[in-house]
Amino acid sequence: MPINPVDPRPPSQQIADDVRAEIEAGRIPSGGRLPSTSELAARYGVTRETIRQAIARLKSAGIVSSRQGSGVFARPRPAMKRLGINRYAKSLWRDTGIVAFAADREASSRTWSPGDQTQTVSEVAADPQVAEAFGVEPGTRMYERARLVAEQGVPTHTLTSYYRPSDVEGTRLVDAAPGPAGRGGGFAVLTEQGLEPHEIQEDLTARMPTPREVQTLRLPPGEPIVELHRTTYTADGRVIEFARGVHSASHFTWSYKFKIPE
Amino acid sequence: MPINPVDPRPPSQQIADDVRAEIEAGRIPSGGRLPSTSELAARYGVTRETIRQAIARLKSAGIVSSRQGSGVFARPRPAMKRLGINRYAKSLWRDTGIVAFAADREASSRTWSPGDQTQTVSEVAADPQVAEAFGVEPGTRMYERARLVAEQGVPTHTLTSYYRPSDVEGTRLVDAAPGPAGRGGGFAVLTEQGLEPHEIQEDLTARMPTPREVQTLRLPPGEPIVELHRTTYTADGRVIEFARGVHSASHFTWSYKFKIPE
DNA sequence: TAGTGGTCTAGACCACTTC
DNA sequence: AAGTGGTCTAGACCACTAA
Numbered sequence: 001m002p003i004n005p006v007d008p009r010p011p012s013q014q015i016a017d018d019v020r021a022e023i024e025a026g027r028i029p030s031g032g033r034l035p036s037t038s039e040l041a042a043r044y045g046v047t048r049e050t051i052r053q054a055i056a057r058l059k060s061a062g063i064v065s066s067r068q069g070s071g072v073f074a075r076p077r078p079a080m081k082r083l084g085i086n087r088y089a090k091s092l093w094r095d096t097g098i099v100a101f102a103a104d105r106e107a108s109s110r111t112w113s114p115g116d117q118t119q120t121v122s123e124v125a126a127d128p129q130v131a132e133a134f135g136v137e138p139g140t141r142m143y144e145r146a147r148l149v150a151e152q153g154v155p156t157h158t159l160t161s162y163y164r165p166s167d168v169e170g171t172r173l174v175d176a177a178p179g180p181a182g183r184g185g186g187f188a189v190l191t192e193q194g195l196e197p198h199e200i201q202e203d204l205t206a207r208m209p210t211p212r213e214v215q216t217l218r219l220p221p222g223e224p225i226v227e228l229h230r231t232t233y234t235a236d237g238r239v240i241e242f243a244r245g246v247h248s249a250s251h252f253t254w255s256y257k258f259k260i261p262e
Numbered sequence: 263m264p265i266n267p268v269d270p271r272p273p274s275q276q277i278a279d280d281v282r283a284e285i286e287a288g289r290i291p292s293g294g295r296l297p298s299t300s301e302l303a304a305r306y307g308v309t310r311e312t313i314r315q316a317i318a319r320l321k322s323a324g325i326v327s328s329r330q331g332s333g334v335f336a337r338p339r340p341a342m343k344r345l346g347i348n349r350y351a352k353s354l355w356r357d358t359g360i361v362a363f364a365a366d367r368e369a370s371s372r373t374w375s376p377g378d379q380t381q382t383v384s385e386v387a388a389d390p391q392v393a394e395a396f397g398v399e400p401g402t403r404m405y406e407r408a409r410l411v412a413e414q415g416v417p418t419h420t421l422t423s424y425y426r427p428s429d430v431e432g433t434r435l436v437d438a439a440p441g442p443a444g445r446g447g448g449f450a451v452l453t454e455q456g457l458e459p460h461e462i463q464e465d466l467t468a469r470m471p472t473p474r475e476v477q478t479l480r481l482p483p484g485e486p487i488v489e490l491h492r493t494t495y496t497a498d499g500r501v502i503e504f505a506r507g508v509h510s511a512s513h514f515t516w517s518y519k520f521k522i523p524e
Numbered sequence: 525t526a527g528t529g530g531t532c533t534a535g536a537c538c539a540c541t542t543c
Numbered sequence: 544a545a546g547t548g549g550t551c552t553a554g555a556c557c558a559c560t561a562a
Contacts, residue, residue, distance in 0.1 A: 011550080012551085017473065037528080047554095050550085055529090060484070066528095068529050068530065069528050070528065089523045090524050200519070201518065201519040204466060204515065204517075205342070221322065250469065255464070255466075256464050257463040258462060260460055261351045262352050272532085273531085274531075308532080315532085328549090334547095
């Protein structure tokens with residue numbers, strides 16, 4: 001469809017909408033390459049720069065991504081992993097040594113290698129959020145366990161857990177060894193310490209990523225993130241873990257099923 | 263900070279990062295106006311067009327928004343409304359006639375006027391998602407109740423519910439009257455029909471909005487949306503409502519608390 | 525090496541807001 | 544009327560990829 005000079009939308013917007021329609025109609029397949037910017041410029045009778053503006057709009061919308069020297073491609077939608085509360089089921093980590101982390105992988109029937117997770121443990125001062133979760137003063141020393149989780153080499157999310165030093169000191173949780181908390185997972189370790197997880201609160205919010213998050217998760221333009229806050233309690237209401245996750249939005253769905261309260 | 267020619271980041275990126283830092287440090291207050299593009303151009307020794315590129319980056323990141331003829335402004339972060347499962351509590355709609363919808367408003371201690379919600383009811387053919395939720399054939403006739411919810415005149419989300427015609431035919435739910443389902447809310451009506459809601463499943467996913475969603479929710483550039491799917495069951499497992507919500511991400515946090523399953 | 529996307533400039537015109 | 548952001552052009556150069 002050529003440019004319509006009567007159309008109130010500027011040419012770059014018309015072109016963007018046009019290309020978007022091509023993609024959504026499947027005429028440009030998912031993952032397929034768009035015509036080169038020069039060709040589009042000739043086709044629509046505008047400058048290459050105008051085409052770039054149109055492409056820029058589509059990038060912000062998460063529709064396409066570009067590789068310099070190679071082309072502009074319709075962004076394929078990755079398979080979504082569904083995160084339900086059963087990923088925390090006690091049977092998964094109580095005796096078996098399987099952990100929620102690995103259970104997620106198995107549920108999605110994709111191969112998993114331990115190298116998909118990198119982990120660093122350090123002692124840090126509690127920021128206000130962490131402090132509030134534990135009910136301590138900001139600045140209190142805490143253990144921080146930061147993980148970057150990848151799927152087939154593609155980073156999908158970060159997950160940073162905080163623990164009271166007195167709860168985890170001397171356990172394998174605070175070893176710097178990579179993998180799911182040494183072995184057995186954080187919940188198993190806490191259980192061994194007499195602090196069995198019993199209840200979880202999860203808070204979710206979505207936003208655009210910071211430049212730093214773009215870098216560590218290698219996010220394409222137009223990819224939002226979901227920030228997850230997880231607070232874990234024992235049966236008597238004691239907070240034993242607070243975790244912050246940053247998830248590449250297009251890889252996940254969260255699913256909760258609950259009885260309607262009185 | 264002037265442009266650094268050795269820096270690998272292109273000038274427009276350096277400027278964007280620079281301005282972002284100004285905002286995050288509070289030197290440009292939330293809601294405040296940035297210097298004009300001409301002034302920034304002079305300050306950094308680049309063209310206005312380059313400044314526009316820098317601003318474009320910040321817009322995609324949801325950091326600023328611009329009003330033609332007026333200026334570019336640091337986007338204020340709206341107060342977040344926390345959505346917990348108590349917004350569905352039976353006590354809120356069973357006898358009182360208050361509905362989850364209105365209860366949300368009260369919990370957030372903001373004034374609410376019925377005009378904040380517009381509603382249209384129609385009969386439609388089930389799309390695949392709706393069909394799957396109810397376990398019927400795609401194309402089956404269903405009632406659709408579409409609502410656009412606003413907060414102080416600002417649209418915050420849409421919510422479109424689907425019902426089996428046999429469940430709601432002849433009730434005030436299918437009146438085209440505006441407001442929360444006439445009066446009493448959808449859950450109250452279903453209860454009167456002998457179909458008391460008992461369990462809910464919510465699925466959440468975040469993504470960038472479609473052009474259509476941008477229009478109806480009047481979303482600024484760089485604002486992601488959260489798509490919420492809600493399926494409501496009776497005590498014997500019958501699906502009585504399926505709803506799809508599209509929420510402007512920066513207005514909401516979802517909060518779930520649950521016991522860790524065995 | 526040829527082709528791709530990424531960036532920038534200098535200048536122009538337009539649409540909108542504010543005074 | 545003056546100032547603001549929005550868009551487009553024509554041309555140039557650069558960085559990267561693939562043959």
